[in-house]
Amino acid sequence: MNFTFRIGTAGLCLAVAACGTAQGTEGPPAGDDPPGIPVAIQESVSTSRTTAIVRAARIVAPAVVTISVRRREQVWRRSFFDDYLVPRETQGLGSGFIIDERGAVLTNHHVVEGAIEILVTLPDARDFNARLVGSDPRNDIAVLALQDASNLPVAPLGTSSDLMIGEWTVAIGNPFGGLLSNPEPSVTAGVVSALDRHIIPRGVDEEFHLGMIQTDAAINPGNSGGPLVNALGEVIGINSSILSRSGGSEGLGFAIPIDRALRIAADLLQHGEVRRAWLGLDVNAVEADDFGRSRGVRIVRVRPGSPAAAAGMRAGVRLLRAGDTRMATPLDFEAVKLGLRAGDRIELEVEGRAPVILETAPLPSVAAEPIELLRDLEVVTVTPAIQSERGLASSEGALVVRISPALSQRVGLVEGDVLLWLNNTRLRTAQEAADALRRTQQSRSRFQLVFERDGRRGETGLLRWN
Structure with missing residues (x-):
């Protein structure tokens, strides 16, 4: 039996050659039951074909x-x-x-x-x-x-x-x-x-x-x-x-x-x-062998003012368990955080002390007070906590936390970009970004923004006010 498959934009075609009907054989007339098979057996076979997988697909x-x-x-x-x-x-x-x-x-x-x-x-x-x-x-x-x-x-x-x-x-x-x-x-x-x-x-x-x-x-x-x-x-x-x-x-x-x-x-x-949760602690692998396999998780940094700091967590100790998950690699901890929302409570067990319960807080970039640069654009000042949260290369700048799709398409910025320069003006805070943008609006001058995205620097085209 020869099969030929052809896939194209018009459809998916399957041609079958040398099959039984091509040799002149005929099946039973349409609507007739196959001869010699009792009705009870046909019904039994039909029932057995309706497996759990068939039922699940139908549902x-x-x-x-x-x-x-x-x-x-x-x-x-x-x-x-x-x-x-x-x-x-x-x-x-x-x-x-x-x-x-x-x-x-x-x-x-x-x-x-x-x-x-x-x-x-x-x-x-x-x-x-x-x-x-x-x-x-x-x-x-x-x-x-x-x-x-x-x-x-x-x-x-x-x-x-x-x-x-x-x-x-x-x-x-x-x-x-x-x-x-x-x-x-x-x-x-x-x-x-x-x-x-x-x-x-x-x-x-x-x-x-x-x-x-x-x-x-x-x-x-x-x-x-x-x-x-x-x-x-x-x-x-x-x-x-x-x-x-x-x-x-x-x-x-x-x-x-x-x-x-x-x-x-x-x-x-x-x-x-x-409403993503913030614990305020960073971890890494305790040790890794020559194949890159880690054998535990250690707390390496506790952010001031964070839920972890309030619970008395300290750097240098091993994190054994978060919730119901044993900590074998740092990715285990990241996976636990993905399932948390701000306000959730989670039990952490560290080496050498009794388990503690933390109440998670909103992410620093969410809790920060936004400044409106334009009607459809809001930014917050990059802080050490926000830099750690977002994994930013820049320790200063104005983080874009909201931008409308229309404005994003027009100027080339997306949520998560960090504004660093406006023309030759360094932007260290959200307020500096707002002030610099306001000056270009008042003078109706053209301007260009330099920003960080995914650890790389980029720039917008030359922009102007309508």
């Missing part, structure tokens, strides 16, 4: 959507004098699932990052425009709101707190999107291969993925943002990433635990942002 698949986006990105270009950013428009595709009857959709941040238009397609072929409610790049989670939608299917939500290694999993999504001829999602099956996996980035543009569910259910391009489901038909995770040498599934797929995702989604829906 969840109607709520799994295709997400099509148009995005405008800022990409770095090199010049003889300095790097600069230029805009570029692209299209993207991913998956998601509906989590309530009002039309909230959960997906990955990287699916909708930089989107200027979002279209959501249901398995029944209905299309809806969608609005980005909010996203969390650090956890790779985004929430969308469908516009003017009704009679929506909703995916049943489970928990990731009691998962068992080896239990069945079902990954549902829309791999390769437009190459398939209909909007119905695809289903693949596997098991929970491991829990609490930390994925270390291989390139400078990649992110850490912490505390992930590992599965061997096939996850392919376009599956990102779709649900990982248990045998009961409950969502237990959001398909997010794979480890692959070929770019396709090799049995190493990873999903964000649904419990963490729902906490973040609740923050985005209620507050428009994630």
Whole structure:
């Protein structure tokens, strides 16, 4: 039997040669039962085909959507004098699932990052425009709101707190999107291969993925943002990433635990942002062998005025446990922090003293008083605490904490940039940035901003007031 696959923009075609009907054989007439098979046996076989995986897919698949986006990105270009950013428009595709009857959709941040238009397609072929409610790049989670939608299917939500290694999993999504001829999602099956996996980035543009569910259910391009489901038909995770040498599934797929995702989604829906927790302590590995494997975690810095400082934590001691998680590597501690929100309480156990309970505080950059540079642009002064929180190279400057999408596209700044210079004026604080910008407005003069982003310096184009 010869199979030929052809993949193109018009569709995915499969041609089968030398099959039975080509040799002149005929099956039973349509609508007739196969001869000689008793009805009772047929019914028994039919029942046995309806496995837990089939039932789970039937329950969840109607709520799994295709997400099509148009995005405008800022990409770095090199010049003889300095790097600069230029805009570029692209299209993207991913998956998601509906989590309530009002039309909230959960997906990955990287699916909708930089989107200027979002279209959501249901398995029944209905299309809806969608609005980005909010996203969390650090956890790779985004929430969308469908516009003017009704009679929506909703995916049943489970928990990731009691998962068992080896239990069945079902990954549902829309791999390769437009190459398939209909909007119905695809289903693949596997098991929970491991829990609490930390994925270390291989390139400078990649992110850490912490505390992930590992599965061997096939996850392919376009599956990102779709649900990982248990045998009961409950969502237990959001398909997010794979480890692959070929770019396709090799049995190493990873999903964000649904419990963490729902906490973040609740923050985005209620507050428009994630109320991330601050403990005020930094850790590193106690020691590492020649293969880079660490054997414990030590507190290396306690920030003044932080919850850790108030609890009497000190640098130099080993951190043994945070909550229910034993500390083997610094990534274990980072994974615990991802699951915390401001105001949560957590028990820490350190070597040589009784466990202590900390009440987490808002991040310094959130607690700081913002200064409005423009109607759609707010900044805060970079402090040592904020520098540590954001991992900034600059110890001074004005951190962008809010900027509208329209202004971001116009001037080339994004949230998280640190403003360092305006023309030849050094910007050490948020107030200095506001004063310098006000002077250019009063004189109607042109100006250019130098900023830090991801540890690199960049600059805007030449800007002027309208």
